[in-house]
Every structure is written in structure tokens, then in C-alpha cells.
Amino acid sequence: MGYPHKPHPRETVVLSKHFGDPEARTYKGWVRRGGYEALKNALATDPAAIIEEVKTSGVRGRGGAGFPTGLKWSFMPKEKTKPHYLCVNADESEPGTFKDREIMRWTPHALLEGTAIAAHAIRAEVTYIYVRGEFTEPLAILEKALAEASTAGVFGNMKIYLHRGAGAYICGEETAMMNSIEGKRGNPRIKPPFPAAAGVFGMPTTINNVETLVAVPHILKNGAAWYKGLSLSNPKSTGTKLFSVCGHLAKPGNYEVTMGFPLKDLLYELGGGMRPGRTLKACIPGGSSVPILNREESESCLLDYEGCVEKGTMLGSGGVIVFDDSTDMVYQIMRLARFYAHESCAQCTQCREGTAWTTRILERILTGQGAMKDLDLLLDLADNMTGKTICVLSDSCAAPVVSGIKKFKSEFEAYITGKKRPVAA
Amino acid sequence: MSTATQEYQAVFAGKTRAQLDEILTRYPAKQAALLPALWLVQRERGWISDRSMTEVAEVLGLTPAYVKGVVTFYTMYHQHPVGKNFVQVCTTSPCNICGAEGVVRALLEHTGAKDLGATSPDGQWTVIEVECLGACGFATPVLINDDFIESVTPEKVPELVRKYR
Ligand SMILES: Cc1cc2nc3c(=O)[nH]c(=O)nc-3n(C[C@H](O)[C@H](O)[C@H](O)COP(=O)(O)O)c2cc1C
Ligand code: FES
Numbered sequence: 001m002g003y004p005h006k007p008h009p010r011e012t013v014v015l016s017k018h019f020g021d022p023e024a025r026t027y028k029g030w031v032r033r034g035g036y037e038a039l040k041n042a043l044a045t046d047p048a049a050i051i052e053e054v055k056t057s058g059v060r061g062r063g064g065a066g067f068p069t070g071l072k073w074s075f076m077p078k079e080k081t082k083p084h085y086l087c088v089n090a091d092e093s094e095p096g097t098f099k100d101r102e103i104m105r106w107t108p109h110a111l112l113e114g115t116a117i118a119a120h121a122i123r124a125e126v127t128y129i130y131v132r133g134e135f136t137e138p139l140a141i142l143e144k145a146l147a148e149a150s151t152a153g154v155f156g157n158m159k160i161y162l163h164r165g166a167g168a169y170i171c172g173e174e175t176a177m178m179n180s181i182e183g184k185r186g187n188p189r190i191k192p193p194f195p196a197a198a199g200v201f202g203m204p205t206t207i208n209n210v211e212t213l214v215a216v217p218h219i220l221k222n223g224a225a226w227y228k229g230l231s232l233s234n235p236k237s238t239g240t241k242l243f244s245v246c247g248h249l250a251k252p253g254n255y256e257v258t259m260g261f262p263l264k265d266l267l268y269e270l271g272g273g274m275r276p277g278r279t280l281k282a283c284i285p286g287g288s289s290v291p292i293l294n295r296e297e298s299e300s301c302l303l304d305y306e307g308c309v310e311k312g313t314m315l316g317s318g319g320v321i322v323f324d325d326s327t328d329m330v331y332q333i334m335r336l337a338r339f340y341a342h343e344s345c346a347q348c349t350q351c352r353e354g355t356a357w358t359t360r361i362l363e364r365i366l367t368g369q370g371a372m373k374d375l376d377l378l379l380d381l382a383d384n385m386t387g388k389t390i391c392v393l394s395d396s397c398a399a400p401v402v403s404g405i406k407k408f409k410s411e412f413e414a415y416i417t418g419k420k421r422p423v424a425a
Numbered sequence: 426m427s428t429a430t431q432e433y434q435a436v437f438a439g440k441t442r443a444q445l446d447e448i449l450t451r452y453p454a455k456q457a458a459l460l461p462a463l464w465l466v467q468r469e470r471g472w473i474s475d476r477s478m479t480e481v482a483e484v485l486g487l488t489p490a491y492v493k494g495v496v497t498f499y500t501m502y503h504q505h506p507v508g509k510n511f512v513q514v515c516t517t518s519p520c521n522i523c524g525a526e527g528v529v530r531a532l533l534e535h536t537g538a539k540d541l542g543a544t545s546p547d548g549q550w551t552v553i554e555v556e557c558l559g560a561c562g563f564a565t566p567v568l569i570n571d572d573f574i575e576s577v578t579p580e581k582v583p584e585l586v587r588k589y590r
Contacts, residue, residue: 166499183459246561
């Protein structure tokens, strides 16, 4: 659902409080809503104390990997001998995920405020906000907000620049992003060195997701204890999270809930349930890169990092893709594999060849040319694509394939045996 | 449009050169201005020709081959002229299950572009399929030039095309 809309009573509205309120986009409007207070206080606070507070809050990265944010910040050199950089990951391209876009469209100053606090905490002089090239509207809104806030002088000596991407999913991977900022092809880098040691321009760098950063002002304002208290299940998952819900659902959109919220309630209550006459078949809870859940797993999954792992998947970016009983799972898995094949940077053999080969095999199954042994071949390929490459794009392609074959095997077999009519792929 | 017989006009002159100069102050290395510089070229020329790549290489101290290597990595840089209205439709899985294919078909038909990637005979339209546009809850998102349009259905296509014609 678009904005403005009234939040569902079961949402915990923190980050999305001002979504749909055009006045919040302006500097004056943001200040009137209490904006930039947290930044003002932060600038008068020792960076180490801010990092400690963020650590205590338990907030973890919302870009997909779930790495503890305070800990990440603490990896930056204590002894400052070189310039430090902050990169903000606004490349949001993971299929199923559309939360950062909404944050930037409605509350650009929330991002700028969180960004400036992070830059202060890691002592970065320069920040690049890397916005995906297709996000024309968020870019324009951010540009305006940045100009207004800079004129108002809220960033002191810190420099914040927007850097527009140009169409490449892989540039959301942090080291690929740094290469892209440097004017190179977006190939991920081998780690180590880790960004905190040698990141963009070879300097100590921290990369954070948009949603991670917009949580920071709230943590500083309300205290780490408050944030830590926002947890419905596992205490290692704290805070609120924006879940983007899409696919076969009555009310797709973004919903902000406390960590540990039941996926079932997100789908059936907040998301309005399935379309009339339809039932849930499968769900991918963390963006297309994580294993697919079947109906039973989905209906018993708790939405936090641990709850998703318990069901054999991951929270990822919080992009929830819903498939109802009308879905051809084989076709959709092929479509996802094709995405990864298209987006592979082609550096690593396993990924370049594996994503393309996986797609070809799936296409052949769909067009009625598959054989039973293709399923073993797909699993074997997936095995060779997991944990063997510079970045995890290849693993991401394998995830829906492996979980798909495991949970929806009969659909693959129906194409192979000719029980199901071939389709164009 | 530049052809081999016409004299090449430098992109980085006047206001555009001034914009590039400002961009250069944002980075500690000249090369980092490459993506922004290519965006400037595309804004000014509509696409990025080999000659423009050479010019970008010259102003940033790179080689033309290097610039080409970067241009070809990123899908949003046009290496050929495109229609006046450049249309990108998301067809990734979440949009696919919500009817993106129908939107593509309707767009190809109503714009007269007929084939994906081809330009309509009147030079007005080029339609391509792209991967996830980051607006999956608003299927099907369509990007027409710089306008990001949410929740497009085949029924809305004729009206949309009329608006841009
Ligand atoms: C292929 C790939 C694509 C990614 N895309 C994104 C993205 O679009 N946005 C994002 O924030 N993180 C993305 N990530 C994760 C980043 O590498 C990084 O972990 C994250 O930005 C760190 O920020 P956080 O700790 O605040 O989550 C991607 C990772 C991989 C491997
Ligand atoms: S899948 Fe179409 S916008 Fe994400």
C-alpha cells in the first residue's frame, strides 16, 4: 500500500512514523518533528560513547547480513592517521525489498541525521550515499534535503555527497560499492583487508544500510535500553524492522513491526491475507537470496534473525515475497536464477558459469526437455556455488534452487515426466 | 546526434564542464568522477558514444578502453541512441507473479516499439525489461525516462502512453 495510510494497530511505528507526511521532507518540518536534536547532542558527545550506546542497543545491520552495528563501528582505527569514510548503502536492489526507497522518499532528513551521527561516531570526514541509479525520485528528494540541511549548517565540517549508481545489483555488495565509487567496474573485492582497515580509496571505511542508520537517532534519543526492549522473541534481535511485503497478497506494502513478530500475522493480518479464494503456498522472508519456506514453515516462523535461521532461512533484508497456490514454483525459481545470472559480475567461475548453467537447466525443465538427473545436477551445481566465491551472490542463486527442489520437488518432476505441459521460458 | 561526418562538439564545456569541476572536488581521486561524468554525458547527449567515452577518458586521465569497460558494466548507460521515451519495466519474480508480462506486452503494442530493446519507427519509444526496480509492493513499476510510475497494469498503459507521446 502506498502512503499515506493509517498504520495497522499491531505495527510499532518508529522509523515509518512520518511516512506519507510531505512536510517531514522539508528541513523546517523535520526540525519541528524533533529532527536533528539527536545529531546536535551526538556532535557534543565523545564518539566512543556513541559507539558504546549503539552496541548496547543490540541493533544489527538491516542490509542483509545482520552484523552488529556498534561492533562494526568499533572496528574503525582508534588511532586516527588517515581520512575515514562512511558509505551509505542505498542501492536497494534485492528482489522483494523496497523499504529504503520509502525511507528516502518520505524522511530524507532521517537518513541524513543518522548518517551524520554515524560519520561522527566513526570520525569520517566524508560520506558517500550510494543511491541506485533507478531511484530517481529518492535521489531528487535527498538532494533537496541535503542542500537544505547543509545550508542550515547541521553537518558542521562533515561532507556528505550523493553518488548515483548506474544499474548493477552487485554494487549493493559493500566492496563492489567501494569500487563503483572509485569509478571502477563493480567487482567485489577479496576480504581481507576488511573495509575498516582498507576500504574506499584504500582508507578506513564503514558501510551501513539506510534502515540501519535511520534507527540510530532513535536509539540515542530514547536510550539503548528502550531499543533493546523492543524484542518479542530472541533478545539478540532488537528494535523495529520494516518488512516489505509483496507478491500474492491483498495488501502489499511496508509494515514496521518489533523484532520477533510472527510472519503469519504479518501476512494474514497486516498484509490482509491471500487474495480471495487463494491459499499460501510459499514465502521468501528475507529477499530473494534466502531459502524459500513452505506454508507450514511460514506460518510458524518468527521474524527475527534467530527465528528465520530456526526455519532454515534468513531474515536478510526483510523483503517478504509471497506465493499463493496459483504459483508455478519451477518458473519462479527459474526467474530468480535468471536474475542472479543477469547480475553476476562474472569474476568468479563458479558464479559466472553456475548462475547461467542453473538458469539453462531450469529453462530446459520448463520447456519439457528436462531429465530426472537434472535435479541432481542442479543440486550438485548449487553445492559448487555455495561458499566458494568472493561474494555471496552465487550462494544467493543456489538458495532458492536448493530449497525449491527440496520443498516443491513434485512440481519439477511434473515437468520432467510430462505430467505438466511445457511452458515458454 | 553525432555522425562521423559531423564535427564532434565537446560535452564538457560551459555549464557541464563547471558541473564536472564541482564533482571532482568531492573525491580524492579523479577517476572517482567517472560514473557522475558518464551521467552528465548521457544527460546531454541521450547516450554515450565511443567519441564521448574518449572525451571522458581525456578529462579524467583514463584510457578510452578503461572507460568502455566501465560503461559496459552498468546497465543504465546507453551505448546506442534510444527513443525519446525510454521505458524500463520490472519483470523480476515478484512483479512477474503480479502480471508484469502483461504490462510489457501492452507497452510494446501501444508504443509501437514491438520488440524489446528496439525503437519504435517514429523514434519515440524504446521499451526494455529490467530486473527488480526496488518497488515490488507496487507491481508493476515502470520507469519512463526519470519518472518512476508505480502499480502499472495493462489497462493503464494506453493512457500512460498517451501522456508521453
Ligand atoms: C550481492 C549482494 C548485494 C547486496 N545488496 C545490498 C543492498 O542493496 N543494500 C544493502 O544495504 N546491503 C546490500 N548487501 C549487503 C552489504 O554488502 C552490506 O553487508 C551492508 O550494506 C552493510 O550494512 P549494514 O551492516 O548496515 O546492514 C548486499 C550484499 C551482497 C552480497
Ligand atoms: S521485483 Fe519488480 S520491483 Fe522488485
